[in-house]
Amino acid sequence: MTKLIILAPLSPSVRTPSQISDVTKAITDFLNIISRGPWPSTIKADMTAAIDGLDETGLRLLGSDYEDLQTFTSLPSPLPPTSIDIRPFYLRTDSPEPESCDDTDPTHTLLPLPHLSLSPLYSTLHFPNNIKSTVTSYLLNTLLLSSLGLKKEICSLNRLILLTGPPGTGKTTLALSVAQRLSEILGSGILIRIHSSSLFSKWFSESGKKVDMLFNAVKDISEDYRLAVVLVDEVESLVSSRNNESMIEDGVRGVNAVLTGLDMIKNLDGVVVICTSNLVEGSRVDEAFLSRCDGVWEVEGPGGEGVGRILRETIDELKRVNVLTVKDDDKLNSKLLEAGKRGTGKSGREIRKAVVKMWSEMGGGMGIEASDVLDALWS
Ligand SMILES: Nc1ncnc2c1ncn2[C@@H]1O[C@H](COP(=O)(O)OP(=O)(O)OP(=O)(O)O)[C@@H](O)[C@H]1O
Numbered sequence: 001m002t003k004l005i006i007l008a009p010l011s012p013s014v015r016t017p018s019q020i021s022d023v024t025k026a027i028t029d030f031l032n033i034i035s036r037g038p039w040p041s042t043i044k045a046d047m048t049a050a051i052d053g054l055d056e057t058g059l060r061l062l063g064s065d066y067e068d069l070q071t072f073t074s075l076p077s078p079l080p081p082t083s084i085d086i087r088p089f090y091l092r093t094d095s096p097e098p099e100s101c102d103d104t105d106p107t108h109t110l111l112p113l114p115h116l117s118l119s120p121l122y123s124t125l126h127f128p129n130n131i132k133s134t135v136t137s138y139l140l141n142t143l144l145l146s147s148l149g150l151k152k153e154i155c156s157l158n159r160l161i162l163l164t165g166p167p168g169t170g171k172t173t174l175a176l177s178v179a180q181r182l183s184e185i186l187g188s189g190i191l192i193r194i195h196s197s198s199l200f201s202k203w204f205s206e207s208g209k210k211v212d213m214l215f216n217a218v219k220d221i222s223e224d225y226r227l228a229v230v231l232v233d234e235v236e237s238l239v240s241s242r243n244n245e246s247m248i249e250d251g252v253r254g255v256n257a258v259l260t261g262l263d264m265i266k267n268l269d270g271v272v273v274i275c276t277s278n279l280v281e282g283s284r285v286d287e288a289f290l291s292r293c294d295g296v297w298e299v300e301g302p303g304g305e306g307v308g309r310i311l312r313e314t315i316d317e318l319k320r321v322n323v324l325t326v327k328d329d330d331k332l333n334s335k336l337l338e339a340g341k342r343g344t345g346k347s348g349r350e351i352r353k354a355v356v357k358m359w360s361e362m363g364g365g366m367g368i369e370a371s372d373v374l375d376a377l378w379s
């Protein structure tokens, strides 16, 4: 049976263990009451409104495969206590903190997790496959294995993954949303976002030293957290192939230092490293780096249904502020289906911008009908 995981963001006023236990009990009771009847479609909003002590960002209900549950109708009533797993956490609101490991340009930025700014990302990313839950489950499982004290010489895990794919397909957003979800499930964490470009120094022979200092900083920071997610965007700039003839000696030293650094942090149990790249083809990325990755996932475009969902989200948001109108919801849905077909193959980034761009080309202003905008898209 599906285990129901309830991610429960607590309001800052809930602090003591007894307050937290009151909130978790209220969630269980509430679930048991409403599981007797048909589950209302507004369940998330209902629960959040009904339970004192929850943050207004709302509960997230997941299946045990860490994917959001769409329907609850198959769950038994009342729910057996063993099928409910409540994970309370606080959403952080701190500003991102740029840091430098050598008192020059910032080399990395720290963001405490789970963070309010990352909260909506997971549910607004749409893929034709289950890549979100696959990557989340994979990293959670590797963290679990590490915490069991496996012998590293027998069962080797680097907790290092690579997301590849064309520009604008959501690699960085996926990495951020997975970091957020991991920290929601585990209760807290820190995001360490590496500034790849600042690591290769203009001073000859400095890069290797800078990279060493950065990995030592990652080690020090991670010691204070149960979970540290290191995000390296455009990793090809850090680990471009050493076979490349134009690579200067400093670059080779830098790549060597990254590889040594990765080997060092794999021994830190709560650390996962997520890298992204859109240049893996044609041996641009060093083979020794690729062989250290536990998993490489190709991130695809959103597919027809995903295109429709992204367009719908944009339209709903513009409707909320009265920029677009929707006279007939059924008509809009069929137009979304058609636009989804026409937009298949385009990147998520392009689709997110499409409605606003077309609205502007149609003269902008308040009150344009959303179906007319969809009709004009990619036609
Ligand atoms: N599949 C998707 N579903 C919903 N939104 C998406 C999707 N793919 C991309 N987007 C949106 O497009 C924008 C760009 O995404 P992002 O920066 O993560 O892409 P990227 O793959 O990292 O691009 P690049 O290779 O240029 O770094 C974000 O606002 C993101 O939310």
Ligand SMILES: [Mg+2]
Pocket: 171, 172, 173, 233, 234, 276
């Ligand atoms: Mg990116």
